[in-house]
Amino acid sequence: xxxxxxxxxxxxxSLEDCRALDANDPLRGLREQxxxxxxxxxxxxxxxxxxxxxxxxxxxxxxxxxxxxxxxRSWNAAGWFELPARVGDKIARLIGAGAGEVVATDSTSIxxxxxxxxxxxxxxxxxxxxxxxxxxRDNFPTDLYIAQGLIRERGYELCLIDDPAELPQALxxxxxxxxxxxxxxxxxxxxxxxxxxxxxxxVGVKVVWDLAHSxxxxxxxxxxxxxxxxxxxxxxxxxxxxxxPAFVWAHPRHVDRFRQPLSGWxxxxxxxxxxxxxxxxxxxxxxxxxxxxxxxLAALDCGVDTLLAAEPLGGVAALRAKSLALTGLFARLVxxxxxxxxxxxxxxxxxxxxxxQVCLSxxxxxYAMVQxxxxxxxxxxxxxxxxxxxxxxxxxxxxxxxxxxxxxNAVEHLLxxxxxxxxxxxxxxxxxxxx
Amino acid sequence: xxxxxxxxxxxxxSLEDCRALDANDPLRGLREQxxxxxxxxxxxxxxxxxxxxxxxxxxxxxxxxxxxxxxxRSWNAAGWFELPARVGDKIARLIGAGAGEVVATDSTSIxxxxxxxxxxxxxxxxxxxxxxxxxxRDNFPTDLYIAQGLIRERGYELCLIDDPAELPQALxxxxxxxxxxxxxxxxxxxxxxxxxxxxxxxVGVKVVWDLAHSxxxxxxxxxxxxxxxxxxxxxxxxxxxxxxPAFVWAHPRHVDRFRQPLSGWxxxxxxxxxxxxxxxxxxxxxxxxxxxxxxxLAALDCGVDTLLAAEPLGGVAALRAKSLALTGLFARLVxxxxxxxxxxxxxxxxxxxxxxQVCLSxxxxxYAMVQxxxxxxxxxxxxxxxxxxxxxxxxxxxxxxxxxxxxxNAVEHLLxxxxxxxxxxxxxxxxxxxx
Numbered sequence: 001x002x003x004x005x006x007x008x009x010x011x012x013x014s015l016e017d018c019r020a021l022d023a024n025d026p027l028r029g030l031r032e033q034x035x036x037x038x039x040x041x042x043x044x045x046x047x048x049x050x051x052x053x054x055x056x057x058x059x060x061x062x063x064x065x066x067x068x069x070x071x072x073r074s075w076n077a078a079g080w081f082e083l084p085a086r087v088g089d090k091i092a093r094l095i096g097a098g099a100g101e102v103v104a105t106d107s108t109s110i111x112x113x114x115x116x117x118x119x120x121x122x123x124x125x126x127x128x129x130x131x132x133x134x135x136x137r138d139n140f141p142t143d144l145y146i147a148q149g150l151i152r153e154r155g156y157e158l159c160l161i162d163d164p165a166e167l168p169q170a171l172x173x174x175x176x177x178x179x180x181x182x183x184x185x186x187x188x189x190x191x192x193x194x195x196x197x198x199x200x201x202x203v204g205v206k207v208v209w210d211l212a213h214s215x216x217x218x219x220x221x222x223x224x225x226x227x228x229x230x231x232x233x234x235x236x237x238x239x240x241x242x243x244x245p246a247f248v249w250a251h252p253r254h255v256d257r258f259r260q261p262l263s264g265w266x267x268x269x270x271x272x273x274x275x276x277x278x279x280x281x282x283x284x285x286x287x288x289x290x291x292x293x294x295x296x297l298a299a300l301d302c303g304v305d306t307l308l309a310a311e312p313l314g315g316v317a318a319l320r321a322k323s324l325a326l327t328g329l330f331a332r333l334v335x336x337x338x339x340x341x342x343x344x345x346x347x348x349x350x351x352x353x354x355x356x357q358v359c360l361s362x363x364x365x366x367y368a369m370v371q372x373x374x375x376x377x378x379x380x381x382x383x384x385x386x387x388x389x390x391x392x393x394x395x396x397x398x399x400x401x402x403x404x405x406x407x408x409n410a411v412e413h414l415l416x417x418x419x420x421x422x423x424x425x426x427x428x429x430x431x432x433x434x435x
Numbered sequence: 436x437x438x439x440x441x442x443x444x445x446x447x448x449s450l451e452d453c454r455a456l457d458a459n460d461p462l463r464g465l466r467e468q469x470x471x472x473x474x475x476x477x478x479x480x481x482x483x484x485x486x487x488x489x490x491x492x493x494x495x496x497x498x499x500x501x502x503x504x505x506x507x508r509s510w511n512a513a514g515w516f517e518l519p520a521r522v523g524d525k526i527a528r529l530i531g532a533g534a535g536e537v538v539a540t541d542s543t544s545i546x547x548x549x550x551x552x553x554x555x556x557x558x559x560x561x562x563x564x565x566x567x568x569x570x571x572r573d574n575f576p577t578d579l580y581i582a583q584g585l586i587r588e589r590g591y592e593l594c595l596i597d598d599p600a601e602l603p604q605a606l607x608x609x610x611x612x613x614x615x616x617x618x619x620x621x622x623x624x625x626x627x628x629x630x631x632x633x634x635x636x637x638v639g640v641k642v643v644w645d646l647a648h649s650x651x652x653x654x655x656x657x658x659x660x661x662x663x664x665x666x667x668x669x670x671x672x673x674x675x676x677x678x679x680p681a682f683v684w685a686h687p688r689h690v691d692r693f694r695q696p697l698s699g700w701x702x703x704x705x706x707x708x709x710x711x712x713x714x715x716x717x718x719x720x721x722x723x724x725x726x727x728x729x730x731x732l733a734a735l736d737c738g739v740d741t742l743l744a745a746e747p748l749g750g751v752a753a754l755r756a757k758s759l760a761l762t763g764l765f766a767r768l769v770x771x772x773x774x775x776x777x778x779x780x781x782x783x784x785x786x787x788x789x790x791x792q793v794c795l796s797x798x799x800x801x802y803a804m805v806q807x808x809x810x811x812x813x814x815x816x817x818x819x820x821x822x823x824x825x826x827x828x829x830x831x832x833x834x835x836x837x838x839x840x841x842x843x844n845a846v847e848h849l850l851x852x853x854x855x856x857x858x859x860x861x862x863x864x865x866x867x868x869x870x
Contacts, residue, residue, distance in 0.1 A: 035503040044507045051503040056495055063491040067676055068470040072483045080677055107725025109699030137711050142700035145713035149698030241502055242515055242729035263584030264544030265577035276572050278580035290542025294677035295730045379507060
């Protein structure tokens with residue numbers, strides 16, 4: 001289902017044109033599921049998704065009824081035990097995985113520790129000479145930190161490439177595991193999951209994908225790509241709330257083969273037998289560890305539902321088409337309307353290479369411009385550069401709750417910030433805050 | 436402050452006597468902080484604490500205002516980033532730790548993995564020949580499972596003793612770490628933390644304490660006992676809600692020496708510099724890993740507050756005095772009123788050896804009796820035995836919300852179940868449910 005009129009999109013020259021696109025957007029109704037504050041254009045859903053209207057009410061039920069009245073009985077009666085698998089099954093529908101292949105649990109970092117150590121352990125059997133984890137220097141840092149914590153204990157090496165073009169060279173006879181984030185958190189650049197996985201497998205390397213900036217925003221086909229393991233985040237495009245549980249997936253061909261270093265009782269085959277010896281549960285459930293956050297899982301359930309609501313409207317493909325239309329329009333309008341102010345679009349222009357965000361660079365004003373925009377109610381975020389990378393203004397476009405008029409208005413605010421020199425005001429230049 | 440009239444306690448012969456004790460109980464007002472369902476006597480607070488009245492409202496604020504309106508800005512503006520340390524500081528006051536020594540985070544099992552690997556790593560430097568983790572076979576199984584997951588990777592051994600009397604022998608020249616749960620989850624038997632820690636240290640063994648059944652219920656003095664590491668649970672006596680975040684402590688003498696195998700970005704010295712190399716934060720903050728559950732931490736905060744409310748009334752010492760009075764009375768009334776039905780009190784009679792629970796054994800009817808009691812609104816739980824241990828009926832006594840009349844009524848219900856033979860009814864004998 002093509003939800004976007006390409007001709008009308010290309011012809012956009014005004015706020016009215018954008019409003020017309022919104023009026024004809026078949027996904028427009030999804031927006032009603034969310035609580036969007038007055039006067040805010042929220043372009044930071046890739047950092048913390050907005051709140052579904054259903055969430056506060058759901059938490060009232062979970063607390064006042066299930067916990068308050070049901071107490072311990074609700075582990076069974078209210079289905080609390082099933083939440084990691086039940087929410088996992090819903091997430092599976094967004095990432096090309098099957099039922100029973102995903103659990104929602106713990107944090108992204110902790111889940112990465114689980115799958116990375118499982119992948120290394122499998123390679124220890126399959127190819128013991130392979131002792132290197134390959135990743136990108138520009139990967140989200142916590143992924144690198146987790147790899148560092150793991151190799152520190154186990155004597156592996158971490159090889160970081162600076163450009164995806166170096167991948168073929170890095171995937172050598174010593175490479176054990178390739179660990180990549182599908183969509184880069186800074187630039188929004190997206191890997192071709194199937195092609196990269198194929199190339200890695202061809203030379204005997206297992207692949208772990210971090211879907212933090214993918215799940216709920218871009219099409220993912222884990223089983224189709226024959227990936228080995230994947231993890232992802234619940235509080236970005238899945239709208240699960242601050243610090244929501246993350247998720248973890250293993251390809252069914254690995255089922256019951258991979259292990260769990262964090263072998264807690266929730267991953268035990270019979271947790272309520274209270275036997276002293278660990279015996280892993282069948283399938284992905286063995287990736288559970290301790291008792292799971294019921295509040296967090298209930299809120300994540302509401303968040304995932306907002307994306308599943310797109311299924312009758314074309315699902316992830318329709319969300320993706322709209323997302324590309326939003327990000328493409330934003331980049332074009334920045335080019336056209338903000339020219340001459342030193343901004344450059346850093347994210348890939350080509351649709352197939354772009355996630356659901358657009359990043360802009362500016363030599364001196366990126367931080368202050370983000371602050372000035374926030375003061376105007378346009379919320380994006382700033383990511384500092386270094387010797388190899390520019391400072392960036394980062395704008396995420398969640399297709400479930402953003403529209404084309406939001407894009408127009410965001411660019412209009414940016415233009416004002418630039419033309420009026422607002423970003424040079426001292427109050428926007430103290431780089432202390434973190435967002 | 437002695438909150439209990441010992442003479443009146445010893446003289447209890449009726450429900451009225453118990454009501455009189457309640458009327459004179461200076462901690463009685465604490466009960467008003469909780470939502471206690473009608474018709475329920477809740478003796479399972481050692482499995483899932485009851486809900487504070489403040490929690491649902493707090494979650495409304497966190498969702499509708501902080502998340503819904505504040506969005507990403509609330510990480511700073513609403514203090515979300517500070518929650519693990521802020522709640523940790525409150526928990527510290529209940530366990531004899533100082534401010535800045537505790538963080539609330541992740542699950543008990545995951546925190547155990549962190550501290551156990553830290554303790555082993557310290558021993559690798561201090562005493563590399565020591566390659567054994569000592570624990571009890573009757574420890575809570577997830578603690579053993581986590582140790583098994585860790586030694587599987589690192590080539591240590593796990594030595595399980597069957598009786599605390601075997602400890603001196605087990606703490607030999609090969610022992611690296613002693614890992615104990617302070618109050619046994621099945622029997623309620625409590626270790627002398629200071630004495631055991633002293634004995635372990637005297638022979639060069641580091642000590643990790645699991646406070647799951649201690650924090651909020653019995654006095655704990657971690658710094659006074661000079662323990663090395665401790666972890667504990669947020670959803671039992673701390674009333675943090677189902678799957679609440681757990682907590683982790685390291686003795687200040689180890690500060691900045693211990694490491695974090697789960698080295699995620701929240702434990703980084705400068706998480707928002709996004710540098711590719713992990714550099715641990717100062718102090719206990721390095722025990723954070725990924726992004727923390729704000730919903731879970733906010734609810735835990737409300738739970739911990741219900742115990743801090745006892746501080747002007749004598750604090751943990753007063754809670755402990757009342758807890759001992761409740762458990763002592765329960766054991767005595769079971770002895771006196773339920774004699775001849777095959778029940779035996781399994782928990783220690785001596786106050787110093789008893790946590791905040793009383794366990795009863797019955798050769799054939801433990802499971803069915805628990806079910807029959809639940810049907811009457813008296814909620815305890817069942818723990819299956821094995822060749823070495825009897826089946827038990829487990830009753831936890833949270834002094835913050837239980838009273839002496841509850842004890843009387845619970846025993847009265849138990850007596851009815853026994854005298855009327857209710858536990859022999861078929862509907863109470865299907866051992867499928869888990870609670």
